[in-house]
Amino acid sequence: MRLLLSNHITNAYESLRGNRLRTSLTILGVTIGVASITVILSLSGGAAKIITDQVDQLGGTIAVVRPGAVTKETQVNNLTASLAGSQPTSSLTEHDVNNIRDLPHITAVAPIMLLSGGVTAGDNTPGNVSIVATTPDLTKVTDLPMIDGQFIDSVTNRDTAVIGAQLSVDLFGTEQSIGRTFRTHGQTFTVIGVLKHLNNPINYNNIDFDHAAIVSLDSGKTFNQNVAHIAQINIKADTVDNLPGALTQIRKVLNTNHQGEQDYTVLSGNDLSRPSNELFSTISATLVTVAAISLVVGGIGIMNIMLVGVSERTREIGIRKALGASDAHITWQFLIESLAMSLAGGILGYFFGYLLAFAVARSFLTFDPLFSWQIAVATLGISLVVGLLFGLYPAIRAARKDPIEALRQYH
Amino acid sequence: MKASTTQPVIALKGLVKRYGIGDAEHTVLDSVDLVIEKGEFIAIMGPSGCGKTTLLNILGLLDRADDGEYLLDGTSVDTLSAGRRAHIRSNQVGFVFQNFNLVPRLNVIDNVALPLTYRGMRRLKRLKEASRMLSTFHLSEREYYMPWQLSGGQTQRVAIARALVNNPSIVLADEPTGNLDSRSSHVIMEELADIHARGNTIIMVTHNPDLTSYASRVIRMLDGRIDSDTKTPRATKPATAPKKRLDATMASSEKKPAKKRTRKTKKANKS
Ligand SMILES: Nc1ncnc2c1ncn2[C@@H]1O[C@H](COP(=O)(O)OP(=O)(O)O)[C@@H](O)[C@H]1O
Ligand SMILES: [Mg+2]
Numbered sequence: 095m096r097l098l099l100s101n102h103i104t105n106a107y108e109s110l111r112g113n114r115l116r117t118s119l120t121i122l123g124v125t126i127g128v129a130s131i132t133v134i135l136s137l138s139g140g141a142a143k144i145i146t147d148q149v150d151q152l153g154g155t156i157a158v159v160r161p162g163a164v165t166k167e168t169q170v171n172n173l174t175a176s177l178a179g180s181q182p183t184s185s186l187t188e189h190d191v192n193n194i195r196d197l198p199h200i201t202a203v204a205p206i207m208l209l210s211g212g213v214t215a216g217d218n219t220p221g222n223v224s225i226v227a228t229t230p231d232l233t234k235v236t237d238l239p240m241i242d243g244q245f246i247d248s249v250t251n252r253d254t255a256v257i258g259a260q261l262s263v264d265l266f267g268t269e270q271s272i273g274r275t276f277r278t279h280g281q282t283f284t285v286i287g288v289l290k291h292l293n294n295p296i297n298y299n300n301i302d303f304d305h306a307a308i309v310s311l312d313s314g315k316t317f318n319q320n321v322a323h324i325a326q327i328n329i330k331a332d333t334v335d336n337l338p339g340a341l342t343q344i345r346k347v348l349n350t351n352h353q354g355e356q357d358y359t360v361l362s363g364n365d366l367s368r369p370s371n372e373l374f375s376t377i378s379a380t381l382v383t384v385a386a387i388s389l390v391v392g393g394i395g396i397m398n399i400m401l402v403g404v405s406e407r408t409r410e411i412g413i414r415k416a417l418g419a420s421d422a423h424i425t426w427q428f429l430i431e432s433l434a435m436s437l438a439g440g441i442l443g444y445f446f447g448y449l450l451a452f453a454v455a456r457s458f459l460t461f462d463p464l465f466s467w468q469i470a471v472a473t474l475g476i477s478l479v480v481g482l483l484f485g486l487y488p489a490i491r492a493a494r495k496d497p498i499e500a501l502r503q504y505h
Numbered sequence: 506m507k508a509s510t511t512q513p514v515i516a517l518k519g520l521v522k523r524y525g526i527g528d529a530e531h532t533v534l535d536s537v538d539l540v541i542e543k544g545e546f547i548a549i550m551g552p553s554g555c556g557k558t559t560l561l562n563i564l565g566l567l568d569r570a571d572d573g574e575y576l577l578d579g580t581s582v583d584t585l586s587a588g589r590r591a592h593i594r595s596n597q598v599g600f601v602f603q604n605f606n607l608v609p610r611l612n613v614i615d616n617v618a619l620p621l622t623y624r625g626m627r628r629l630k631r632l633k634e635a636s637r638m639l640s641t642f643h644l645s646e647r648e649y650y651m652p653w654q655l656s657g658g659q660t661q662r663v664a665i666a667r668a669l670v671n672n673p674s675i676v677l678a679d680e681p682t683g684n685l686d687s688r689s690s691h692v693i694m695e696e697l698a699d700i701h702a703r704g705n706t707i708i709m710v711t712h713n714p715d716l717t718s719y720a721s722r723v724i725r726m727l728d729g730r731i732d733s734d735t736k737t738p739r740a741t742k743p744a745t746a747p748k749k750r751l752d753a754t755m756a757s758s759e760k761k762p763a764k765k766r767t768r769k770t771k772k773a774n775k776s
Contacts, residue, residue: 420587
């Protein structure tokens, strides 16, 4: 049977145009939901792209081990997953680090320990500081250009530190701070190097190096009852071709060390792009909630307005059936109307979602939202699903109407 | 006659329709037996509330009987699926409702074209057919009017045009001339007679005894039963004679003034 698609579309257009205000209000619900989804997808996509770009730059020889089991790899999950370093305990130990370092084809291993607490120099106690304890190998794995001085190395004193450019300015009012001192955890550190401004808070190390104070792992341990609380182990293989073999070896070693317990995750390549920023997680969690709620509310709005439309047009349904319309014809007539509304909401939501994503990115973030056809398909797909889901019941109700009963209705 | 050898279009046996339940139950159609051959023109008469509309609704597959049998073209309609019933309504039946039932949202031409939609006809073709149908009812100038902008008589003619547009083999007309003066009534009867002359079956409810002269058979109903069933020998003869006269009067009353006016303005423009 022909579905009379063009006819239904004209019909839906006329009917929706005839009720402009309520149509727009109904569309608005879907628009908000889809806009939220567009923001989430485009920003998380943008963040992921930054990290994959970084990984690409490093030539594909980098692997990372993080504590905790593998979680489902949906983007939303990644975004809302809490920071590995903020877990109360870490399943990774120095023993793991040393074992990995001894494996063949491994050129650098850098454990990263994140410490809580602030730093003080004179009267200045800047907020938003990351205290990082690591080994000199970090520079071999992560590109950390210096303005001045040197990175911590095996011969430097325990009480030395390398700080980010912004932290240097916040503490000392200048980027030239070699030899100056600051205090943290009751200990005084001397600055021996200042990192270049990276303006790159999103990276696979989960560290905003501009605001970081980097100390040696040994110093870090003294702040934590001599236990290395390892948030992540960065590993570099000698060549791209040797990385897969090295990964197998790493897994084997860890499997032995952890008695077969999968309480760690080995990541390489694009998997490293699981982002991490705290602000990001908060925004995303909020948006996921807003999106889910507004899509459901939007869907209910569609259902509500369609039910009103069906009851308003009961008589029309009776007439159409008497003139030869089948149940399928009537179902489609109303379904297309709800699909038209949800699709309009989807398109508007996609558009406004990008506007919002740009606004957020430009004001709070250091990267642009990602454009991709997948996001367009996903948002439009979601809006169609909403229209279908919430439009089906009213449409079926319309089609089920008994023609005689329907014709008896007066308005 | 060859009618005896062909299968009847409609055959009703002991048809019963009841409304209400318990004490409130009342029988609206009380064991109706009726055989209608192809090409008959039937006028159903009877007092208000005797079940005429109910009967037409059942014949047009809009409603179902509670008991008894209804054979349409030899097939029991009870066995038909909802889709099949819709298909028959779309292809075989033309309905003129007692209260017109135009779709208020649609203009005149879209209303008339509506039955063609469900036969899968393309829009342009639909509108052409509808326009042709409207012109036979002298409604060409009202094509883009909305239903509420029409007079009672015009509304009725639009409703009839819509019922006839898909060239149905069975026309069910419930008081199609109810609100019309006798002149307009005859125009509509002419059209029905024309369709009848092409071999289609017409079943019409009317209160106007004058109009039964167009019918080949008059059925009188009383309290849900068939009270009398008379075949009138003459059906088509009076139809042809008054046609031209009526067309002329119709034209003079509705069509010509408009045309004269346009002609006058044209002349005025030229001079
Ligand atoms: N839905 C209904 N519920 C109860 N009674 C009904 C219903 N529809 C029709 N009737 C009753 O059926 C009888 C026949 O109605 P109808 O067929 O419309 O009569 P008419 O011959 O005037 O067309 C009337 O008494 C009417 O009240
Ligand atoms: Mg009636």
